[in-house]
Each structure stands twice: as structure tokens, then as C-alpha cells.
Amino acid sequence: MKSTQTIFQDGNHKWVAIVRDPARPSSLIDTNEYLVCNNGEGMLLDPGGVEIFPAVFSALANEFDPSALVSLFASHQDPDIISSLALWLEFNPKMHCYVSWLWSSFIPHFGGTSETFVSIPDEGMEIPLSGLILQAVPAHYLHSSGNFHLYDKFAKTLFSGDVGAALLPAGTDSLFVENFDAHIRHSEGFHRRWMGSNEAKRRWCERVAQMEIDMLCPQHGAIYRGPDVERFINWFDELQVGILRS
Amino acid sequence: MSKPAPNPSRSDDARPSGAGADLLRIVRINEEIKSVVSVAFKINIMAMNAIFLAKRAGNAALGFGVLSNELRVFSHNLRASMEALTKLIHRSVTEVSVLLQDQRFNRLLDSTASQCGDHPRLKKVMDARQRDAELHNEKLSALRRELRLAIESAFQLVELGGVLAKSAKIEAAYGQNFAASLTQVSGEFDGIVEEIRVSLESLRKSAFFSRSSA
Numbered sequence: 001m002k003s004t005q006t007i008f009q010d011g012n013h014k015w016v017a018i019v020r021d022p023a024r025p026s027s028l029i030d031t032n033e034y035l036v037c038n039n040g041e042g043m044l045l046d047p048g049g050v051e052i053f054p055a056v057f058s059a060l061a062n063e064f065d066p067s068a069l070v071s072l073f074a075s076h077q078d079p080d081i082i083s084s085l086a087l088w089l090e091f092n093p094k095m096h097c098y099v100s101w102l103w104s105s106f107i108p109h110f111g112g113t114s115e116t117f118v119s120i121p122d123e124g125m126e127i128p129l130s131g132l133i134l135q136a137v138p139a140h141y142l143h144s145s146g147n148f149h150l151y152d153k154f155a156k157t158l159f160s161g162d163v164g165a166a167l168l169p170a171g172t173d174s175l176f177v178e179n180f181d182a183h184i185r186h187s188e189g190f191h192r193r194w195m196g197s198n199e200a201k202r203r204w205c206e207r208v209a210q211m212e213i214d215m216l217c218p219q220h221g222a223i224y225r226g227p228d229v230e231r232f233i234n235w236f237d238e239l240q241v242g243i244l245r246s
Numbered sequence: 247m248s249k250p251a252p253n254p255s256r257s258d259d260a261r262p263s264g265a266g267a268d269l270l271r272i273v274r275i276n277e278e279i280k281s282v283v284s285v286a287f288k289i290n291i292m293a294m295n296a297i298f299l300a301k302r303a304g305n306a307a308l309g310f311g312v313l314s315n316e317l318r319v320f321s322h323n324l325r326a327s328m329e330a331l332t333k334l335i336h337r338s339v340t341e342v343s344v345l346l347q348d349q350r351f352n353r354l355l356d357s358t359a360s361q362c363g364d365h366p367r368l369k370k371v372m373d374a375r376q377r378d379a380e381l382h383n384e385k386l387s388a389l390r391r392e393l394r395l396a397i398e399s400a401f402q403l404v405e406l407g408g409v410l411a412k413s414a415k416i417e418a419a420y421g422q423n424f425a426a427s428l429t430q431v432s433g434e435f436d437g438i439v440e441e442i443r444v445s446l447e448s449l450r451k452s453a454f455f456s457r458s459s460a
Contacts, residue, residue, distance in 0.1 A: 001361045053354050058362035067367045087351060090371045 002033075002052075002059040005175055007215060007223065008155040012039045013132060015155055015215075016063050017223065020173055021055045028052060030168070031080050032219055034159055035064060036152065041130040043071045044088070045150055045159045046081045046219050050110075053084040071096045071129070073136075075161035075219065076144030077103040086111025098127055098136065102146025120148055137207065139163060141200035149208075156214040163204065164232055165190050166221030177222045180231050186221065188239070195241035205237040265345035268386075271454035272342055275393075276335045282445050283328045286321060289407075289438055293318035296414070296431045303424035309417040310428055313410055317435060320407045324442070327400040334393045341386040348379050394455050401446045408443060411436035 001021065008015040018033040033056050034045040042064055048056050060066060069092055074082040082097070089095055089111055099107055101119035108117065124136040127150070135151040142163050150159040166186040177183045195201055209230075216224040216232060224232045293314055300311035355372050362368065415436060418428035 050350075050354065054358035054361055057358045057368075061362045061365050061368070065367070066365075087354060090351075090355075090375075091367055 002055045004035075004059050004063045006063075007175075007217070008157055010154070012037070013154060014038075015152070015157055015217075016060075017175060017217065018056055018059045019175055021052065023055065024052065029080055030220060032217070032221075032223075033060075034217055035060060036129060036132075036134065036150075036155075037064060037068075038132040039130040040068055042069045043073055043127075043129050043134070044069055045073045046075050046161065047072050047084050047088055048082075049080045050083045050087065053087045056084070057087075066091050069095060071098060071127070073097075073127070073148075073150055073159075074099040074103070074107060075139075075149065075159070076100065076147045077106050078144070081161075081219070082107055083110050085116075089116065098148075100140075100144075100146030100148055103144075122146075124148065137211075139200075139204050141195070141197040142204055143194040143196055151211060151213075153212070156212050157217060158208060158211065158213045158215070159217050159219075161219050162194055163191075163236070164216050164218035164221070164224060165194075166218070168221050172222075174222055177224050177228050180224075180228050183222060184232075184235055190220075191236065191239055192241055192243045198241055201236060201239070201241055205233050209233055265342055265349050268454060269339070269342045269346055271452055272335065272338050275449055275452055275454060276332075276339065278445050278449055279328060279331050279335060282442050283325070283332065285438055285442055285445075286324045286328050289321040289324065289435070290318065292431065292435055292438070293321050296428075296435070299424065299427060299431060303421055303428065306420070306422040307417070307424055307428060310414060310421060310432070313414040313417055316410050317407070317414065320403070320410055323403055324400070324407065327396070327403055331393070331396050331400060334389060334396055338386065338389045338393060341382055341389060345379070345382050345386065348375065348382065351375065352379065390455060394450075397446060397449050401443070401450060404439060404443045404446055407439045408436070411439045 001023070002018050003020055005017050005019065006014055007017050014037045016035040016037070018035065020030070024030060028049065028051060031046070031048050031052065033048050036043045036045065044060070057066060069088065072085065072088060072095060074097060085097060085107065095116065096118050097107070097112060097116050098118045098120055101121060104117045104119040120136045122138060122140065124138050127134045127136055132154065135153065137149040137151050137158070139147045139149045139161065141147065147161060149161055149163070164187070166183060167190055168186050213229045214225060216229045296314035296317060297311070300307045300314050303310070352375060355368070355375065359368055359372065411432060414432035415429065418432045419425055421428040
């Protein structure tokens with residue numbers, strides 16, 4: 001089973017990270033899921049692949065009533081992001097799934113009906129959660145051609161999908177980045193190969209540099225916090241991406 | 247990210263079971279039926295040729311003419327029977343596919359329950375899925391019975407076709423100058439009917455029918 005850790009809390013407003021499954025088969029990439037809850041309603045960010053559903057659900061159920069999940073946010077269309085969709089809908093068939101318009105007819109292959117999906121336009125949109133307004137932030141081509149991150153300006157937290165991801169070696173289980181220079185080595189290859197456009201990367205860096213961010217939460221690896229957020233943005237800005245190393 | 251290479255050798259444990267095995271069986275039945283359908287189409291053309299040949303032979307092949315007309319009716323009936331079988335197979339494939347999907351989801355939900363214990367909402371979802379699975383199982387059992395009956399009646403039809411073909415062979419011998427060509431046509435007919443009979447015989451024995459439920 002995965003473990004949960006509350007990474008932000010202010011009254012009824014909370015971010016919970018669902019991370020690190022020791023029983024995960026080695027053939028599956030490790031993923032982080034994030035639950036944002038506000039006034040008893042929850043939104044799950046990148047709920048994960050169908051094979052890890054039991055681990056995510058059971059960890060989440062320890063923290064939160066799964067039937068109070070009102071929405072899912074899929075940063076993009078990959079199977080490790082959203083292939084568990086049909087199982088989540090079993091618990092609340094009225095649940096909405098926010099996803100780039102680009103994928104709104106592809107992701108239904110994982111489940112759901114036309115009522116399930118809310119298409120996010122390229123420029124992003126505001127997403128309500130029981131009075132809290134979250135912002136879908138464009139991150140196209142990083143790495144998917146229709147890609148969004150989710151910003152919570154009250155928690156000053158940015159869910160950054162695959163941006164900031166790191167493929168950590170076994171035994172590196174810390175939830176937060178503890179030593180940026182040591183950590184970033186595990187990010188470099190991932191970003192060079194998975195991120196396809198230097199122009200898109202530059203625009204993203206410019207956009208998020210304007211935001212107040214205390215925590216940058218990727219879908220794989222560890223969370224950047226405090227000064228490591230800016231360090232990461234600067235590092236990413238300098239990195240040449242879209243390169244296949246021979 | 248490098249992925250581990252798949253193991254090319256397939257162990258017994260990796261063989262599909264339950265709905266997966268049923269799906270494989272039904273796919274094989276479908277392939278067999280497809281081949282029978284194409285042969286049944288050939289029979290229709292052969293029956294037409296036999297009718298023309300009998301007409302040319304005139305009084306020398308009156309009996310053969312009657313039988314070739316019967317063989318044409320038989321080929322029509324066989325095609326209709328195969329079309330009904332094909333429809334049943336398609337419905338069965340759909341039901342088995344749903345069960346296969348259910349099986350995967352149920353495995354994941356079972357694993358969820360074993361990790362988080364008695365979660366009331368999870369229990370409700372699992373109960374609802376169980377009821378759905380029972381309905382699908384009942385539907386599949388009914389289809390299984392229908393399919394078995396349809397194959398059985400197709401088999402009996404083909405047995406009749408075999409008798410007709412053998413009678414045509416006997417009648418061909420009385421065809422005087424046309425005896426050789428009538429014998430060839432009726433022999434081919436008999437061979438093809440026998441081919442279909444063997445196919446249907448193997449379908450009757452399919453393990454798909456040995457399961458009372460999916």
C-alpha cells in the first residue's frame with residue numbers, strides 16, 4: 001500500500017501526497033498522486049494507472065472518504081496518469097474529469113461518458129472545488145502536446161505533472177528534495193528525453209517564474225520546496241531538451 | 247526509461263483461464279465457422295453446376311436432377327444456419343469480453359479490499375459488480391446453450407446433406423454418357439459435406455461447451 005502525507009493544510013483546505021508503494025511491481029514506474037480537498041470535497045490529481053488503483057485507493061481511503069471525490073484532474077493522457085479512470089467512476093459515476101480538449105475523446109477509451117469530461121482549453125481555465133478556485137496552467141509539449149499543471153494560489157502549490165520528475169534509485173524514498181544537486185542528476189535524462197520542445201520549456205519557465213510557489217509537486221520523484229523551486233526552474237530553463245542521446 | 251525485456255517463454259501459469267480461456271475458445275469456434283461459411287458458399291455454386299449438368303443430361307439424369315435441387319436447398323439452409331451461428335458467436339464474444347474486463351476490475355477491487363479492509367462504499371461497489379457479473383454469467387450460459395443447440399442442428403442438417411450427396415453419387419452411376427461428370431460432381435459434393443461435418447463435429451466437442459457457466 002502507498003503512504004500518505006499531508007503537505008499543506010489550512011483549516012479544511014488540504015493537499016495530501018500519496019506516494020511510495022513498497023509492493024509496487026518493478027515493471028511499473030513509480031508515481032505520485034495528490035489529493036486536494038476543500039470543505040469535505042476532493043479532487044485527485046493524476047489518479048494513476050489501473051494496476052496501482054488498489055494501492056492508491058486504500059491509501060486515500062485512510063485519509064478521505066473516496067465517495068466525496070468530486071473530480072479528477074489528468075495532466076495528460078498517459079496510462080500511468082489516468083488508466084484507472086473507470087474504477088474511480090465506480091465510486092462516484094457523477095465525478096468529473098478535467099483534461100485537455102486535445103485528449104477529451106481519447107481518454108474516454110479508459111472509461112466515462114460524455115458527462116464525465118470537462119475539456120480544458122489551450123489557455124487553461126479555473127477549476128472550482130467547493131469554493132476554492134484552482135488554476136489549470138498550460139504546459140503543452142511538456143511532455144504531452146496537450147498538457148496542464150494545476151496551481152493552487154492559496155496553498156502556493158503547483159502540481160507539475162512530469163515536469164520536475166525524477167527517476168529515483170531504489171532506497172531514495174524521501175518525499176522532499178533534500179539535496180538539490182544530488183537529486184537533479186536523476187531528473188536530467190528524463191527531462192532531456194521526455195520534454196520535446198525548448199520553446200515550450202522556455203515559455204513554461206517564464207510563466208511559472210511569475211507565480212508564488214512554495215511547493216512544486218511532480219508526478220514522479222520528490223517534491224521541490226522553498227528555494228529548490230526556483231533552483232529547479234532555473235535549472236530547467238538552462239537545460240537543452242528534446243535530445244535523443246546516442 | 248528502460249523497461250525489462252518480456253520473457254519470451256510462456257509458462258503454464260501464463261495461460262489464460264476463466265473468461266480469457268473462453269474468449270480463446272470462442273475465437274477458435276468463430277474461425278472454424280468462418281471456414282464452414284466459405285465452404286457453404288462453394289456448395290451453392292456446386293449445386294448450381296449440378297443442376298445445369300442434370301438438365302443437359304436430360305432423361306439420363308432425372309434422379310440426379312431431383313437430388314441436385316435438394317442439394318441446392320440444403321446449401322441455402324446451411325448458409326442460413328451458419329449466419330445464425332455467426333450472430334450467436336458475435337454475441338458470445340461480446341459477453342465473454344465483458345466478463346474478461348469484469349474479471350480484471352474485480353481482481354483489482356479484491357486487491358483493494360484486502361489492503362483497506364471493510365470500506366462500506368467499496369463493499370457496495372463490489373456487491374453491485376458481483377450482481378452484474380452474475381447477470382453476464384447467466385447471459386453467457388444461455389448463449390452457450392443456444393450455440394450448442396445451433397451447432398447440433400447444423401450438424402444434423404449436414405448429416406442430411408451427406409445422405410443427399412451419397413444418393414447423388416449412386417444416381418450419377420445411372421447417368422449413361424454423363425455418368426463420369428455426374429460422378430465427379432457428386433463426389434466433390436460428398437467430399438465438401440464431409441469436410442463440413444468434420445468441422446462441426448470438432449465444434450460440438452469444444453471445451454467452451456463443457457463449462458456450465460463462465
